[in-house]
Amino acid sequence: xxxxxxxxxxxxxxxxxxxxxxxxxxxxxxxxxxxxxxxxxxxxxxxxxxxxxxxxxxxxxxxxxxxxxxxxxxxxxxxxxxxxxxxxxxxxxxxxxxxxxxxxxxxxxxxxxxxxxxxxxx
Numbered sequence: 001x002x003x004x005x006x007x008x009x010x011x012x013x014x015x016x017x018x019x020x021x022x023x024x025x026x027x028x029x030x031x032x033x034x035x036x037x038x039x040x041x042x043x044x045x046x047x048x049x050x051x052x053x054x055x056x057x058x059x060x061x062x063x064x065x066x067x068x069x070x071x072x073x074x075x076x077x078x079x080x081x082x083x084x085x086x087x088x089x090x091x092x093x094x095x096x097x098x099x100x101x102x103x104x105x106x107x108x109x110x111x112x113x114x115x116x117x118x119x120x121x122x
Contacts, residue, residue, distance in 0.1 A: 080094045
């Protein structure tokens with residue numbers, strides 16, 4: 001298994017553990033519940049993954065995609081912060097590893113945004 005995939009699963013495991021230890025215990029549940037919508041939006045090209053671990057809306061996306069990205073990004077930011085505290089790594093490093101895992105797991109046709117804001121499709 002690739003190191004980035006291993007880190008992704010480690011982070012997801014930490015998410016479940018951290019969720020019970022912090023005030024926002026529903027974080028993992030919200031992200032899991034939202035996942036089918038996130039994947040559908042990626043499949044439709046309405047959102048893409050950023051190099052910073054956040055979702056970005058793409059040109060022509062509707063308000064529902066924007067609301068989805070906003071909610072997902074709020075939870076991801078919380079997750080990066082929780083994982084940062086647990087692993088003693090900067091939140092930006094956690095986010096970068098998340099982004100790498102998302103790119104690795106992404107399907108053909110999904111969009112990815114680099115640190116300069118340039119889009120590419122897998």
